Amino acid sequence: MTEDGRPGVEHQIDQWRAWVLRREAITTGDAAELEDNLRGRIADLRAAGLDDDEAFLVAVRRMGNLDDVSREFARAHSERLWKQLVLPPSRPSRADGHWRDLGVLIALAVGAGIAVRWLLVLEDEGRFALNVAFAVLPFLAAYFAWSRRLPARAAGALAVMAAALAVVVNLFPFFADEPGVGLSTTAVLAATHLPVLLWLLLGVAYTGGAWREHARRMDFVRFTGELVVYFTLLALGGGLLTGLLLATFDVVGIDAEPFVQSWLLSFAVPGAFLVAAWLVEAKQSVVENMAPVLTRVFTPLTLGLLVAALVALLAGGPLTAVDRSLLVLMDGILLLVVALLLYAISARDPITAGGPFDWLQLGLVVTALAVDVVALTAMASRIADAGWTANKAAALGLNVVLLVHLVGTGWLLWRFLRAHGTFDAVERWQTRYLVVYAVWAAVVVLVFPPAFSYA
Incomplete structure (x- = not known):
């Protein structure tokens, strides 16, 4: 300055x-x-x-x-x-380029639909849960590799890592004794953490191989938040149309549900996901941005939810008696808080001075820290009483990762609001910490299954 x-x-x-x-x-x-x-x-x-x-x-x-x-x-x-800046007159828009990109992306969406449909043909819910991320995300990565002109070496490295993950996960003996049955605990953990790991690998393609650049990582965070918004809107609209389709055919005595479940959803869901990604990219030239509005609406609402969650934890009696389902819900809420925090930070102008909304965010972080500490204490108590399981180890590790993230964010926000630091430092902490989430997801996917005997 x-x-x-x-x-x-x-x-x-x-x-x-x-x-x-x-x-x-x-x-x-x-x-x-x-x-x-x-x-x-x-x-x-x-x-x-x-x-x-x-x-x-x-x-x-x-x-x-x-x-x-x-x-x-x-x-x-x-x-x-x-x-x-004294800017020259506007030039023609890039609409033609956007439509070309959409054509490429639709072709990739069809490929993702075929992959999802093939997984469904296997009629194995366990295999589907483990591999559905591999059936969709590589196609989106291919789109970014093409549109960002990702260097061949980087593209090849990403493809090798994704393929190696797919091979390792599918070679794990999750179904060795009873193929076709439900997933074991470690398989469920692998299935839920795989999308996180693959998504962060996708970020390398999104940044054009420039993952080490803070600005590009922050762009990926912003893209992720807006993708969730667009996909949710498309899913709501698609769900309404599907319901109307089923109702219409039902009136004339035709059961369209098998077609919808087996074919329509196989292509519509991954297609909507990839089209939502294209919409986020296409709207970059639009000045208005929904992120500031969304974050200002949902931040106070989420703070209220956190306070209610903290009251529920403290009112539940001794921490050793806290219901396991409540602890799972707390983790879900904390993940929502971190996601909202990342989205809000990505949408903020880093040059402007701190204001009331920044103090509100600090309050959100402090409350989330309190919830995390209480949840960690409850988890540690349960482990001391009943011993370790894969679920308990995964939950404890996730809460520790979240705790460090929230402590760092709270400290840097406090320094910024006290004029002892910059908001750029807050931003950089968020993007650098993404690597920690990737490492933890990799540990759960690759280390937990053999460590807990695939049970």
Whole structure:
């Protein structure tokens, strides 16, 4: 920051680079070359007597091949320094490119539907639960690898890791004695943690291989939040249409339920998921963003839910007597809190000063910490009384991971609100900690089954 409180030129360049990298037509290499060009222009303008702000503004203005990007950036950050940019007239939209991307994605969605349908043909619910993520997420990763021009080496490494995971998980003797029966405890844990691990691998494809860059990881967090919103809307609409379809055929005496279950849903659900991803990408050029609105609506509601959960935990008698189902629900609520927190942080302007909503978020974090500590105490008490199981170990480990995440977030938010730190530090803690979730998911998927004898 400069002495008068304005963001320094390095921070401005970071913001500019992050925005440039969100454009699917620009690779990481392109962005690096453009940044070098921008820095050279800034240095020349400084030498000519301009101060940092003026040099940055003029340099960005002269990046003629990025007029569209600069225009969008200025509009989305109109309350900041960027509004001073004198932008050229708008160029034609990229609608044609978006429709081309949609065509590629629909083809991949059909492939995902075929893969899901093949899993259903096996008529093995256990195998389906273990492999459904492998049937959908690789197709979305392929779309990002294509649209982001992912280097062949990175694409190959991701494919090898995903294939190795699929082989290892399917070789585990979960069904050795009674094939076709329900999943064992460790198999359920593997099935629930596999999507998390694969999703973070997908993030490497989304970032075009630039996973080490904080701005790109934050873009992936933002994408994840908006994907959930779009997919939920599509699912609600699709569910309504499916209900009307079944009702219509039922009136004329035709049972359409087998077709819907066996074929329609096999293609519609993964198709809606991939189309939702395309919609998130296509709307990047739209100035209005739903994230700030959603986070401001759901943050106070979630805080109220957390307080109620804390009361339920403390009113449930001795911690050793807390019902196991209640502890599972607490973990679910804590995961929701972390997801909402990530989404809210990704939607916030990191340059603006702290305000009432930031204090509300700090209250959310502190309350979540209290719930986590109580839940951890209850879990430790249950383990001391009844011993270890795969479920207890997984729950305890997840709560420890969440505890560290929340402590770090709370501390950095407090420093930011007390003007002893920056919001950029809060952001970087979130994106760096994603690796911890990936490691923990890998431990549960690959280590827990043999450690607990696949039971």
